[in-house]
Amino acid sequence: MTKLSLQKISSPLNRSFSISRGSKLSAETVQVTIERDGKTGRGECVPYARYNETVSSVAAEIEAIAPAIEKGLGREVLQTEMKAGAARCAIDCAMWDLEAKLSGKPVWQLAGLPKPRPLQTAVTIVLDTAEEMARAAKITDGRLLKLKLGGREDMSRVEAVKAARPDAKLILDANEALDGGVFPDIVKRAAALGVVLIEQPFPVGEDQLLLRRPPEVAICADESAHTSKDVQDLARLYDAVNVKLDKTGGLTEAIAMVKEARAAGLGVMIGCMVAGSISMAPAVLLGTLADAVDLDGPLWLSKDVAHGLNYSDGRVSPPQPTLWG
Template sequence: MQLSLKKYVLELKHTFSISRESHDYQDTLVVALGLNGQTGYGESTSNPYYKITVESMTEEINAIRSEIESYDFDRPEAFHQFLTDKNLSNFAICALDLAAWDLFGKLKGKPLYELWGTSNENYPITNYTIGIAPIDKMVAKMKEMPWPIYKIKLGTDNDVAIVEELRKHTDAIFRIDANCAWSAEETIANAPLLKDLGVEFLEQPLRADDWDGMKKVHESSVLPVIADESCIVEEDVEKCGRYFNGINIKLTKCSGLTPALRMIKKAKEMGLKVMVGCMTESTVGISAIAQMLPQLDYVDMDGSLLLKKDIANGIGIKEGGKLVFPQLGGSGVTLK
């Protein structure tokens, strides 16, 4: 296979803030794998929380470049196992795994959702994320992007008041993501107030390792709670099933589509709701997520909508969340 790596610096439309960080730009690594006249594309973004940079991923991949380029590619699952055996980080494996699946589908001439035996006739609508900001700016972002579902980032001293104010300006469904900023007591107290304000569920309100707190929340919260930072890899699904109502899978964190498919299967066997989220990827990464939509209950794939300028063509997200699926096989990605 031919391998190429390219760093992009994605400029955001607005400063994006969550409970622990803010940024105006997102560094991302795009991987291209070429074989038999077809090229597959994958992506992983940098992440300070997990101490991942584009440079660190590039160094990892280049260290085994010759082995990747001489690899006899047949199935993405086998390629993923090959990469796992090389002890690459999950973020680096993800970029390569997404590229491998895109390549595989293009070689087969079919979109991945079809190769996986699903139909794209019905799919969940992505939420649109409103990051932490002064309330007037949060309202302005909603008015700039009228949407049926908003994910509201919280983790301030007046979280319920923020939601009360936002509710005055829209009838949309709200989802709340506190990014580990609340205590168990705060979560249990906030839940009924937020439920009355039209909130659908809470995402990762507590620290990722606060299992005692999550036990209390699981027993007492009137709103469903979805695991994010507590659910990183496949092995986390079973434990999260005892403390959460659902899981949010991030491709970069779990190492790509290959393990994500297994996580979805396991979660459904346990009766959990399944969501896939994004990490402010471009359309390269978002198009991979889109292939999983028929298998999901919820999705957060608005990364490309948050950018001033996208770098790729693929899944098209129209006003109100309607999707235009690409005609190409695989994830359907081409670079601009």
């Protein structure tokens, strides 16, 4: 007998997480548990308002499909029975975890992924004044920093962080907030400061602005990139894609998206929303296929789950079986 249950979770953050679209002080997630034959699989997702998702709407999607799952609907059929997004992500990841528990084989083997290893992860410096972002950079572990941008003082922010952390590589993330008119100048100045990647500079639907841009810094699609079906169109405009399980609808489609991106000649980042270790664990396994990972979500929580991921000196270690997979 199979039983699916869900739990709505509100996790306080240890400090405000601010980007160009606003700030938040808690991570709102939905956790799915699937039980069968005495084994339990867990998956978690982050409903995201940017994609018209709420905790209530995602919970309703999960509750609607639950009877079919309890009657035996499997992971492959799930991909066509539910749309990509947070609800499917939680269920898909719980199915992978349950399969690992029932088979006695880890998810990375079941999925044909490389053996997991510790990975360098980007650590986010949230949007603030140049002085505050520089201060945050000084006390942040790791040598890959992701700077949230979104205003006329952006290059002052980048310069201040670089001065505070000359040893660090920098990723700039505008969350769709940059001005196309000044973007060429930003790219050139960013290149001189050693910036290695710029994420989603323009709003979805205005990606064509990238047809004419300086080539000095690679540009990565984030909000414009959801599933493997998006990849071919993005390949004309971007150098890389940010694969997030909450957008792809779980690990199954995320693997397909990474393969499609590689076939199209695109670089790959594995990213995350702000959430705990159950959300991050599948993405850490997928990170072995990526050029870069941005999986610092648990570092923002006041309290993570038991047996959570281990972070040290800007690196994240693979999940233990007591956590996931």
